[in-house]
Amino acid sequence: MTYGELYRWGERELLSAGIGESGLEARLLLEYVCGTNRNDLLVHGDRIVEDDRQTLYGNLVGKRRDRIPLQHLTGEQEFMGLTFLVNEHVLIPRQDTEILVEEVLRNLHDGMRVLDMGTGSGCILISLLHYSNHCEGVGTDISEEALAVAEKNAERLLGRERIAGGLQTARSAGEAGEHGEADRERGALERTDDGSIRFVRSDLFEKISGKFDIIVSNPPYIRSDVIGTLMPEVREHEPLQALDGGADGLDFYRRIIRESRKYLSGGGMLFFEIGYDQGEAVSSLLDENRFLEVQVAKDYAGLDRVVYGTRRFD
Ligand code: GLN
Numbered sequence: 001m002t003y004g005e006l007y008r009w010g011e012r013e014l015l016s017a018g019i020g021e022s023g024l025e026a027r028l029l030l031e032y033v034c035g036t037n038r039n040d041l042l043v044h045g046d047r048i049v050e051d052d053r054q055t056l057y058g059n060l061v062g063k064r065r066d067r068i069p070l071q072h073l074t075g076e077q078e079f080m081g082l083t084f085l086v087n088e089h090v091l092i093p094r095q096d097t098e099i100l101v102e103e104v105l106r107n108l109h110d111g112m113r114v115l116d117m118g119t120g121s122g123c124i125l126i127s128l129l130h131y132s133n134h135c136e137g138v139g140t141d142i143s144e145e146a147l148a149v150a151e152k153n154a155e156r157l158l159g160r161e162r163i164a165g166g167l168q169t170a171r172s173a174g175e176a177g178e179h180g181e182a183d184r185e186r187g188a189l190e191r192t193d194d195g196s197i198r199f200v201r202s203d204l205f206e207k208i209s210g211k212f213d214i215i216v217s218n219p220p221y222i223r224s225d226v227i228g229t230l231m232p233e234v235r236e237h238e239p240l241q242a243l244d245g246g247a248d249g250l251d252f253y254r255r256i257i258r259e260s261r262k263y264l265s266g267g268g269m270l271f272f273e274i275g276y277d278q279g280e281a282v283s284s285l286l287d288e289n290r291f292l293e294v295q296v297a298k299d300y301a302g303l304d305r306v307v308y309g310t311r312r313f314d
């Protein structure tokens with residue numbers, strides 16, 4: 001078959017499986033398999049595609065019909081103009097989260113110390129460090145497999161030399177043993193050189209010390225009873241740990257807000273991504289914990305998406 005025929009076949013297959021953006025996804029899969037770009041469909045649509053590539057494309061279209069997320073098939077997702085590696089151990093970076101990064105960037109100055117709570121793929125922290133100068137970043141996650149992904153992304157996007165203490169998860173994810181954990185624990189305590197990034201396995205603040213100018217988090221915030229209604233791509237293929245925010249979805253906001261005071265410098269800021277209906281609840285939690293200048297920012301759809309506040313000096 002030709003490139004164009006394969007594309008049209010893939011689009012039909014995905015459409016009949018009820019995939020919304022069937023044309024776009026068929027094209028992206030074909031580009032992934034053939035190493036091509038958008039232009040090729042227009043200019044080289046009549047080229048014959050090699051048999052092995054046709055077979056691979058057929059397999060991937062089949063997997064996508066089975067609701068495996070496109071990003072798990074290609075292994076990557078664009079975020080803030082950067083390409084992040086992803087797998088089933090991390091939340092796939094969402095476009096909405098770019099709003100959070102942009103709000104933080106407006107308040108991030110050279111040399112600041114930033115903590116990203118629940119870093120997942122590392123997309124928030126790595127973007128912040130990529131678009132600023134000499135900031136020091138610490139990313140935490142409870143999942144060692146997620147930290148392995150974050151570290152790989154930091155290596156690719158920021159450079160190995162910026163990873164404090166060197167790579168700890170170069171071995172395959174899941175095999176990290178006690179050695180890695182001991183290193184991480186030590187890493188959590190040391191202050192690093194300018195501009196460095198480090199990842200710490202920690203249940204929220206458990207292994208964190210020192211003060212930060214900015215704490216940012218896109219915590220799990222979906223109500224437990226809503227998880228079952230999510231799209232199969234999310235429900236069956238993304239880590240539950242990254243999604244489930246407890247009975248009212250606010251568990252992690254409560255814990256992070258309460259504990260963050262100890263880890264924020266006076267005048268330091270706490271930023272959260274939130275669900276569209278959580279603006280008031282999370283703002284109140286910040287108010288109750290004596291944060292100042294609590295604000296809600298909206299996403300491009302006009303929905304509440306980010307809440308932030310400033311720790312008072314005392
Ligand atoms: N910080 C990561 C992101 O925003 C992961 C967030 C999460 O797992 N809840 O994509």
